[in-house]
Amino acid sequence: MKSLLCACLLWLCLPLPAHAAELRIDLGHGAKPLTTAQLLARADATTVTIPDDVAFHRVMRYRAVPLRALLPGLRAGQHLQFVAADGFAAEMPATLILNDQGAQAWLAVEDPAQPWPALSGSGKDAGPFYLVWTNPQAAHIGPEQWPYQLATIRVLGGVDARFPAIVPQAAASTEVRHGFEVFKRTCFACHTMNGEGDSKLGPDLNLPYNPTEYLRADLLRGFIRNPQSLRRWPQAKMQGFPTQQALGDADLDALLAYLRYMAKHKATH
Template sequence: MKPLLRCCLLWLCLPLLAHAAELRIDLGHGARIWTTAQLLARPDAAAVTIPDDVAFRHSMTYRAVPLRALLPGLGPDQHLQFVAADGFAAEIPAETILNRQGAQAWLAVEDPTHPWPALSGSGKAAGPFYLVWTAPQAARIGPEQWPYQLASIRALPDVAARFPAVVPQADASAEVRQGFAAFKRSCFACHTMNGEGDAQLGPDLNLPYNPTEYLRADLLRGFIRNPQSLRRWPEAKMQGFPTRQALSDADLDAVLAYLRYMAKHKAAH
């Protein structure tokens, strides 16, 4: 009877365990832990519909909280890192979050009594927390700025201050500097560069070899747009940047210029 009793107790506790999911927010003046139940009960929680959701690839409606309401005292000159449970680490300037015209960031919170469906193609879960955007095109919000399985949000110095080996030198061209900006926004959430960065999903893009050293430019450009165009692999994690809104042709060309530049500026490791 004892094993049966333990199973029954575990089954009864599952809803409580789901409600106990936690999001850690640290802006540098003491961390705040928010539970699923606390966030769902907030008076500013609202139903938010995302017509073309990045993770689910179709319209989704969430119970969500305006993200800036969870970031008291955040200044526009600060920088935020959003870390997911799978090692994804999105870097977003605070001014993008604080923007009150156009794009708005929302923290979608999964209600354990009405769980979200599994992600198409992978069967993985997106919850319990997911950063979603309304009118993302107004601030050129790309797919890498929609982290799901979110575990923590923290204020940090910007990428250039934390990881000097990824920064082009002062004499780099304007196109290389543009490429670095696009790389930070679109690539650095999954990849490291010269052994530096916090992401844990994808390989380093300069060590031991830079992709520009072994792929033709047209193949690399196609791979970034659609990774399956180079290798068909059902388990591939990289989703690519098929739309010009997410990564314009000019920004893609600039990313390639930055990669070619960094191939000549490898860090010693």
């Protein structure tokens, strides 16, 4: 009896097999779970080739389902949030998924019989669900719009309405407002601002101090391009934005302008 009890306890402690993984999709009518097996068995599941994968930095092939097919009734005015198991929370307008410019979003599904390789440098897994894009340049899809380890996709209100403390005032300059758009696209998936945001991955970028308050502009610019240029930390999660395609110089200038602006507009709550 004692041996049987120990065996049962050991079984309960084992991790769930990959086929038991679930992705939860909430389009505003309650969350609907979809399992790995269900997604792989769909008639529209196919093999897609990604020439320069953001997570693996090489050619990758996936069994994937068109994301649009998993979001019936999605409308152009809506907003989506993609939440990963590690706390990453990517915010995207529905127009990115619905675009007719040639870029297509796919939900890559890790097959337990053919697991993906570990992510280089971390040993972590990108699965079981990963948002990948074919022809991403057609819609200016950036690296922050490729969330992996996906756990939840949900329709929410827009970022500006949900988090008013991160929004520049109407009198803010055009450059600051441009920087705010860059911030939402590139930073808000990992960081909060003025204590607002859903991400659990990185620190707040304004409380108690804004990075523009303790880093020289050239060091901060270099850090955003390559975090290891400021602090050598192999375990660091921030990947940086080294290329013009990932973050152009004009966008980086505007982002720094937004951060400097927010340093003077800290939340009081």
